[in-house]
Amino acid sequence: MSKYNQIFDPKPADELSADSIKKPNILPDVQPLETTTDDIDEPSSVILPQQDLKVSLDLAQATIDRLATLSELEYELERTEAAKSLNNMSVRALDKLVKKAKSKIKSENSDNLIVDIEPHVEPVEDIALIVSLIYQILEDHIACTHAVKVATTLWILMTWFIPASHIAPIAWINAPEKRCGKSTLLTLMSRMSKRSLSTSNITGSALFRSIEQYKPTLFIDEIDTFINDNESIRGVLNAGHSRDNPYIIRCVGDDNEPVPFNVFGAKAISGIGRIPDTLIDRSISLTLRRKMRDETKKRVRDLPVDVTNKIQSQLARWSDDNMLAVKEADPVLPISINDRAQDNWQILFKIAMLLGDEWLEKAHRSCMDISGSDSDEPSSNEQLLSDIRTVFSLTQTNRLLSRDLLTELRRDPEMSWSTYNEGKTITLRQIAKKLSAFRISSKDLRAFDINGHEVRGKGYDINDFQDAFSRYLS
Known part of the structure; x- marks a missing residue:
């Protein structure tokens, strides 16, 4: 037996131990x-x-x-x-x-940015008294026409009837110069409207997310400082005008999944100067004026909060009790204003019907004063088209070289094209771009220049304008 066998050969186990294991x-x-x-x-x-x-x-x-x-x-x-x-x-x-x-x-x-007002406990028996109070508050604080105060009063009531409205007209508070009370009016309106949310600047993404989350009445001050260069904000405001197409779609999240955001709702904006035509078309213009030196107006900070809170509470109750009546109201709108203006004013006329004949008449006069005269105000493209027709007529020709057209447009002091670009004249490229909207373009042709010489070059033929003249200027 080897030594290895001797070392590893196991010894017999104890019987009891083995049994205990087995x-x-x-x-x-x-x-x-x-x-x-x-x-x-x-x-x-x-x-x-x-x-x-x-x-x-x-x-x-x-x-x-x-x-x-x-x-x-x-x-x-x-x-x-x-x-x-x-x-x-x-x-x-x-x-x-x-x-x-x-x-x-x-x-x-x-922190919630929106404050919900509890509806008044008792039904509102005399709504005319409350509406008159709103009108008087505007009279005490703002220098503007009677028509603007009427339209503003009805617009404030409209914010409480958004569920009954198919169109939410934008309140466009404007003035020719500063210190005309635009911010003051915006503040007054926000203190009496439903679920007010006020800001002096906002990004496109914050705008549609705020509308989706809070369902507010949105008040944007000094919009002229950022609206013209921001297509995103313009798109949101335009989409929020009607229930027909109230959604915008944005990609969100890590996977950039497309998500729809409902941006329909009441919005008021204020600023100096002109805003984009698409917003003007969706707005009721509330034009203010600077008060006279001997004219006295109260300060908003002196208006007791209890007064405006009570107005909100009463409007909350009255709107709850009359939502269906406003939705089913069928007022007769002025036929002298265009279709878009009728859409904008319809909800205000619906509310005026419930207020009685006196306010219905006020609404009609206000509408005609604000939208009757400028409801067909041409866009800049239409204005260019009209002025070109005038140039053809004054020059008594059917063909114009592009450079001669530009000369004639900036020659007339009644036209705005000599200062179109922040004090500088409009360019040939800009003219071509505007006319392309009407499917009109320049072409090679023979024409008489301003010195009476027949030359060849790029220009416009009046025959190419006839369809646009008939459709947009008649």
């Missing part, structure tokens, strides 16, 4: 209890559901809500097992749901 002690049988009870009546939302059970929607939502309250580290430690427990949901899907739940919690915990 036959381990067996515990006595334990009799199961006849019934088992659980002192927890309902499953706790903090306990993850069993993997072999189908999770109910309520329990799944409770689990997601709990996960949304965890710290980043705590969530990372639980997310994989939590996803498995939720019917083997993918971790990616769980991350999205938890992120959404976190956003909801953050929104609920943040």
